[in-house]
Amino acid sequence: MKKKIKLSWIYIGAVTVLMYVPIVLTVVYSFNESRISSVWGGFSWKWYLELFRDDNIARALKNSLILAFFCCFAAVLIGTSGALGMRKRKNRLNGVISYLSLIPLMIPEIILGVVYLAAFSFMNLPFGMLTLVIAHTAFCVPYVFMIVRARLEGMDQTAEEAALDLGASKMRVFFDITLPAIFPAAASGVLLSFAASFDDVVISIFVTGASVNTLPVMIYTRMKTGVTPEINALAVFILAATAVIIGIASAIGAIGQKGGTDQ
Amino acid sequence: MAESRKTIWPLLLPIYLFTLVFVFAPLVYLVVLSFMTRAEVWGAVPRLTLDNYKRILEPLYLRVFAESIRLAVSSTAIILLAGYPFGYFMARMSPRWKKRMMVLLMIPFWTSTLIRLNGWIIVFRSNGVLDKFLMALGLTDRPLKLLYSYPAVLVGMVYALLPYMILSVYSSAEKMDWSLTEAARDLGAGRFQAFVTITLKHTLPGVLSGVILTFIPSMGLFFIADLLGGNKIVLVGSVIQEQLTKGRNLPFAAALSVVLFVLTSLFIALYRRIVHTGEPEGLY
């Protein structure tokens, strides 16, 4: 038994190290003086300076943040209200709608890209922020909807009945009891949505317009076209931001509790 | 609790509207589009045809589908083999270590895929880190030209999707009652036998949802093939993208998407049949 436990630690350690190799290399090479990543030209801040001077990246970052904000907002509204509405009445129509709403998560992203490219040109919607928000909302709604629904199913309904029984109006019950109970679930749905939206290349490429560039799309095009050392510097910033967000998320309990069950 | 229609409809309206207008209708339109004829410049004219589907049956595109499925199957297999023990061992750790491992897993999981791929480009690049490392060890005397090769794409896929498998397996192994394996061992089952009959059976839902969560995206992540495989590895995703950007053939891209959609739906139907549940486990 002893030996087995040691083997498992070695295995986990090795896989974790492999997982972090490219991340560490990215950080290291962001300080590389040389333009070519195969040559170490000494320590330098210059790519960071170049990064800050690059207006395109700043614009793309701003676009990505605006996009993530709006689609998270829409997703949390649609997903949470849907989960609340479907909680009480379980009929076939609700089942069909909830299945349909999950489709964007269950098919390869590329299909969604084609779907929206086709649909938006059919509707004559100009490609830009609006189309991006709609497409991103489509794959963010399922995250919020699924997690909040699971939380509602796992939660003790009598607490709400007790509040009603004690004289609270339905509105009051919602704000005093239901909302605090589903808040962590909705928050982790929003976090997942944010990460998904902020990370998306495939769908964005198809529905973005010439004037609006998101950060991942910009990174992708630059990586495709050639050597781009300032991408390493940008990566370090994104990594740091990710670490901070994970820290906040685990502090408010939105990560690692898996939708949560009651007591 | 008695809930009146008046209070329920405002809650249901947003998800009904959004799903019908922006998910269901566009999907229907995609299917319709796949039977239309391409227009001169862009878009389609409503002349019904089966040509788009006939074209998929050309050996060129059949090969692309075969290639995509081969890559998806092999990366899923590698992810399963590498991820299962990881998730399993993690579930057996102490609560404190579980938490630490979770944070360690979360950082790559939440970091942009592109940025993590960027690291692999540094590794694989000709005369890059791996080449230097191998040359220093004397295992090879010249750059291996690993970037823009099939193995590089495979590594990229595995790397991008591994956390999904680990988390799925972990979440179902964590729910497992370990006294069951002890009982099996007590009843005379060997270590291996106990694992197969008890542990594997109980973690199967996690394994299957891990497979779903890795197999389906791997069919469509064209940018991994693009960045790590150059133009050597052509996947369905890449073809669809090409048909849209260079070929400007919307109906054909739609037909390709429909076929891909049907393939993945079959796969999900199979999963539902085995696990009797709608949604992959361990997604959150």
Add this chain to the structure above:
Amino acid sequence: MVVFNLTQFSGKELTALPENGRIPRNLVGIGGRINTVSDTILELKKIKKSFGGNTVLNGLDISIGRGEFLTLLGASGCGKTTTLRIIAGLEQPDGGDILLDGESILSKEPNRRNVNTVFQNYALFPNMNVEKNIGYGLKIRKRPKEEIRRRVKEMLEMVQLPGFEKRMPDELSGGQRQRVAIARAVINQPQVLLLDEPLGALDLKLRRQMQLELKRLQKKLGITFIYITHDQEEAINMSDRIAVMRNGVFEQIGTPNEIYDHPETSYVADFVGNANIYRTPDKTYAIRSENILLGGEPECMIPAVVEEKSFAGGQLRILFALEDGQKITASRYGIDYDLNTGERIAIGWKEASAAEVIDNG
């Protein structure tokens, strides 16, 4: 080992309750007196309810007196909880009416009814501490903060949890949660308090203690309690009246003694008193096991064979098979009795200890 000789005891000395297991009816009182109009606080009229074609309540009628402790007793699935939820307003009945203080409350939302509930699983709000839980009803009614704090403190003293204000529900034991749940409901001074198996989740010892405390609380506050249980002992110990429910109707309503001594049906006799049901071709009788006489008495005229002996709860139970296949159980306090399995004996009972009942299984 103590071996009793059955001839040493008369049936009278063997019974647990005084007066041959019977309290004189005239001492009971309440059951007969409270049903006058001025004393009625809650009235259910022909309440009907079904869930998806499955009838749960089939026309309930009862008047409940001010300050009364009424217990709804029945096996699980008999409709007790549904009755309570209908009174609280958490379910709507399909037919019938509910009058609180002479006024129909059927159209009132649960939050507008002056009725509070203690839920089976306590249903404390997990996101609020004890003080906020108990003070919730007052806060909803917009009472001043100072008053809420003072009354919560009083309540906590009354349920014997002084100083527990800042604890969270998940830091409390089962019994403590129970008390908080009761305090949270009682603080609003409802006209009627509904309690849904409030002691169901507690262990036996704590249950006994809480039974006494609840009874004490009810007397002190003078609030009408409608109490659900499936434990006949609990019902007999605490109630002024018991309503035995079965298949969505009240099978018998009466004081504990009426129910225990004068069951109207064989079901009530069996469910409440674990009585033997003895059927003759034209009549059915209920006889409690402690009243079965074992040989030696002039009443012992029915031949029987000892089938099984068991010992539980300080009581020896002997199962007899009669010649026509009916089974009769006799019980005695003590751990053994000189009867062996397979032995033949004549058994019987005094005429007064056999109640004639309607045979309904």
